[in-house]
Amino acid sequence: MPVLRILLVVISVVFHVVLQLKRGNSLTADGLSLLSLKSAIDGGGSALTDWNEDDATPCHWSGISCMNISGSNDPRVVGITVSGKNLRGYIPSELGTLIYLRRLNLHGNNFYGSIPDQLFNASSLHSLFLYGNNLSGPLPPSICNLPRLQNLDLSNNSLSEALPKELRSCRQLQRLILARNKFSGNIPAGIFPELANLEQLDLSSNSFTGSIPEDIGELKSLTGTLNLSFNQFTGDIPKSLGDLPLTVSFDLRNNNLSGEIPQTGSFANQGPTAFLNNPMLCGFPLQKTCRNSSNNPPGVQSSSRDNEGVDSHKGLKPGLIILIAVADAIGVAFVGLVIVYLYWRRKDSGGCSCTGKVKFGGNEKRKLCAFPCVGAFPSNDSEIQSEKGVDGGGSGANGSEGDLVAIDKGFNFELDELLRASAYVLGKSGLGIVYKVVLGSGVPVAVRRLGEGGEQRYKEFVAEIQAIGRVKHPNIVRLRAYYWAPDEKLLISDFISNGNLASALHGRTGQASSSLSWGTRLKIAKGTARGLAYLHECSPRKFVHGDIKPSNILLDNDFQACISDFGLNRLINITGNNPSSSGGFIGGALPYLKSAQPERPNNYQSPEARIPGNRPTQKWDVYSFGVVLLELLTGKSPELSSPTTSTSTEIPDLVRWVRKGFEEENPLSDMVDPMLLKEVHAKKEVLAAFHVALACTEADPEVRPRMKTISENLEKI
Known part of the structure; x- marks a missing residue:
């Protein structure tokens, strides 16, 4: 193989000498070096058709960037981007003569062979993108002869052997991506403390063995994800990883790591997926607890506490049985008092309708309670049937009655006030028609109509509404109340008056975009x-x-x-309505939306x-x-x-x-x-x-x- 490489280099040099003699040195030296890349590609003449040897300069060739350098008569090549063309060939050593080359991007091709050491004579290189090829051999130790190297992405190749300890000399390196290669062996100690500027490290999908280096925790500039997954690392996870910035996510999946996951520093921010498929790992956030561990995850007690009060031979102790019986009696008495209290409160409510039952569009007015009925106690059999979604009585027979329930205890209004107020259609799409309604108090609300008819899964609907209603955050649209009837479902939420981000960025239909x-x-x-x-x-x-x-x-x-619209797909599924019949956005002011837009x-x-x-x-x-x-x-x-x-x-x-x-x-x-x-x-x-x-x-x-x-x-x- 070395003999073949030397022969190819000699042929290339002879080729360029002949070219110089033939053309009277019309092409610059940088151009001649670039022609070596063209000749190293199988069928390069058809692939790089505008790389013409008769040109005076290569600066107009596709994929070539040039810059005027002080002290030089001709523009010099500073960038080569020949990527994603499925070119097959080798990387010629002559590219190392491009002393002003800053960026070499050959990714997404089929270059084979090793990375030539002479390439690193191009001392201005700061970005080297060779990922997605078929390069083989070791990572050359001389790569850190490049004093300005910042970005190195060699992923998706067939590079092999161990990482050279000389990597510690790449002190300007910001991104080191070696994923999906065939690197193996232990990672030498002392590399990472020297890489003070490293922001991205991806060594995944190789065959690295041994333990994870302790000094990897010294990468104080690291961001994003530390990816060491799909290797053969063994031993404990170093506690020093907890010293990494809190914003760093770990990906240690599919290794042979063992022991207890540390709980210090940035470990507290990791989810269980970071540690999956390491059979010998235990501890939080995994479901597998460690034996004799004093470091139990939050909310999980040790097995000795789980058995407290239990006699392994005789079951529950007599004292504990008496304590449970007394607690049960107190609980039953308390529930009884609550029921009596609610009964008298309802009786003395002075006409306040806890359910807001009223004919849809009728004239009868009943005030909506600030605190809706606890447990939704119905007043008659007809209301019981309405809650169960069964036709019967007034609500089921004609579909004209329903329940209006305020989720926010301070949100008081009359049902008739809502139903008779002037409504302005804001939008219609796949999640319900939305109206702007101004209540008598002058407060505007957004009312979403989920649609007519649908399956009557009342209890499931209410459970989902209650979960949505408990979400209270200044950056999330607040749900205030809901109305349920067999033929009508409404959601009442805050009205957000300034439109949405799409409108703010690109303008409404027919208007210029705002700045x-x-x-x-x-x-x-x-x-x-x-x-x-x-x-x-x-x-x-x-x-x-x-x-x-x-x-x-x-x-x-x-x-x-x-943020609007969370949880609505689930509600649509519960009501069983046809999504194409309704639409809109919870709390959204969207008058510029068309009702019939193509998908x-x-x-x-x-x-x-x-x-x-x-x-x-x-x-x-x-x-x-x-x-x-x-x-x-x-x-x-x-x-x-x-x-x-x-x-x-x-x-x-x-x-x-x-x-x-x-x-x-x-x-x-x-x-x-x-x-x-x-x-x-x-x-x-x-x-x-x-x-x-x-x-x-x-x-x-x-x-x-x-x-x-x-x-x-x-x-x-």
Whole structure:
């Protein structure tokens, strides 16, 4: 193999000497070095057709970037981007003569052979993207001869052997991605303490053995996910990983790790998926507890406490039996007192209807109780049948009666006031018609009509409503009350007066788009992230929204973001209504929505969300939020995509377009919304937000961070 390599180099040198003699040195030295890449590609003449040896300069060749360098007569090559072309060949050593080359991007091809040591003579290289090829051999130790190397992505190749200890010399390295190769052996100690600038580390899907290095906890600049999954690491998880920044997520799946998971520092922010498929691991957050462990997870007691008060031979102790009996008696007496109290309270209520029963559209007025009936005690058999969803009496026979229940105890109004008030249609789509209704007190509310008819699963409907009603957060639209009748279901929520994010970014139909400053956009992003983090982490059911997009992010007069529409798909399923017959947005002011719009693919959905049958997960919301954040940054909507048009504002895939821009190190001005270019001071903040968005839109859902982590990162900007 070395003999063949030397022969190829000699042939290449002879080839270029002949070219120089033949053409009178018309092509620059950089151009001659680039022709070595063309000759190293099988069928290079047809692949790189505009790389013409008769040109005076290579600066107009496809994939080549040049720059005028002081002290040089000719523009010098600073970038090579020949990616995604499925080219087959080897990487020629002559590229090392391009001393001003800063970026080499050959990803997504079929280059084979080893990475030549001579390549690292190109001392200006700071970004090397060779992922998605078939490169083999070891990682050259001389790679850290590059003093400016910041980005190294060699993933999806066949590189092998152990990592060289010389990696410690890459002190400017920010991204080290070696996933999906054949690296093996122990990771040498002493590498990571020297990589003070490292922000991304991905060593997943290799064959690394031994223990996880203790000094990996010294990567204080690390962000996103520390990915060591799908290797053969053994032993305990180092406690030093807890010293990593709190925003770092771990992915240690599919190894042979053992022992108890530490509970210090950043370990407290990790979910169970970070440690799956390590049979010998135990401790929180896994369900497997450790024997003789004094470090029990929160809310879990040790086995000795589980058996407290129990005699292993004789069952319950007599004293404990007496205590249980006394407690039961006290409980029964208390329930009886509550029932008597509610009976007399209802009797003396002076005509207050706890259920709000009244004929739909009738003249009878009954005040809605501030505190609805506890347990929904009906007053007669007819109301019992109504609660069960059985036709009978007044409510079931003609479908004209129902229950109006206030979820917020301070939300008092009369049913007739609601039903007879002037209503303004705000929108209609797949989740119900929405009206704006101004109550007698002058307070506007949004009333969503879920539709007529439907299955009568009252108790299930109420249980879901109560779960939604318990969600109280300033960045989430508040549900205030609901109305149930066999032929009518209404949801009453706060009215958010300033439209939604889609309107704010792109304007309403027929109007020019409005200008949102960077400060306002960042405020909206932070508010949305806080609301989603609350839904995921703190809400009663750990909700998954499932449909995050700008039209579901409402804005108040101060441009505070309010998330709408969570939990509605479940309610639609319970009522059994045809989604095509209704629509709208909870609390949304959407007069610009058309009632009959053609269905578009939801370009905010994650890749796994588009597979039929997959159940929604919180990582769906993370991806969708990332797309919304990219839209805030670029001003370009993925919903405007069209396969038949190619205008500058219509991008087939916003995520792919931004990722490509970062890989090719395009100027930030090429990607960011022109409206933001006026705010020069915001450049670093915008760049930080881009990195958050790219982490959210990773293709692998396990790699995406949690919304809590995302919110914390945005708050730091």
